[in-house]
Structures are given as structure tokens and as C-alpha cells.
Amino acid sequence: MSAKVSIDDVERVAELAHLKLTLDETQAMLHDLNAILDYVAQLNELNTDSIAPLAQISELRGAGGASELRADSLQPSLDRSTVMEEAPETNGAFFKVPKVIER
Secondary structure, three states: OOOOOOHHHHHHHHHHOOOOOOHHHHHHHHHHHHHHHHHHHHHHOOOOOOOOOOOOHHHOOOOOOHHHOOOOOOOOOOOHHHHHHHOOOEOOOOEOOOOOOOO
16 A cells, blocks of 8 residues: 555645646646556565666666767867857857746
């Protein structure tokens, strides 16, 4: 049996994430989070004694690990003046972008 998420938990997480959820969205999120926890509980029942722990998938042989990465080599970068000419808005050294996070 897994831990269950309550309405209060969903509302607290939404508050921390600066989300305004409707009652329907809160109920849907409650259902989804509890379904995820139930699935994780199923995974915890698997016997993994013979499986070596790993922190990154790249540690597995044949999964694109460090042994399969290309060698580092110096590459010329783009000319700043050429790139800045193509930018919609710039101060000459950096791109100017609109603010996307309001607090």
C-alpha cells in the first residue's frame, strides 16, 4: 500500500508552484498523483537484488555512455557581429529577450 496524496497536499504544491487550480483541476491532479504513487508502489515490489545500482543511464554499456562519446575538439564559434545582426533586439553584446517570469 502506498502513501496517499490529500487535497491539502495538492493545494500546497500548487501554491509553491504559483499555480491557480480550479476545483476540477485539483481533483484531477489528486487522482493523477495517487495513480503515480500506486505505480511506484508496484515497482517497489520488484526484486532488484541482482541489479547493480546506477545514477545515470550513461553508466550502462551500449546506452551512449562515456566510452561512446565523441572526443572533445576545439571548434570555431560564430562571429558575434554576424550573429547580432540577425537578432531581433540586442544591445550589441547580448540578445534582449522579453521577461517570461512575473513575480
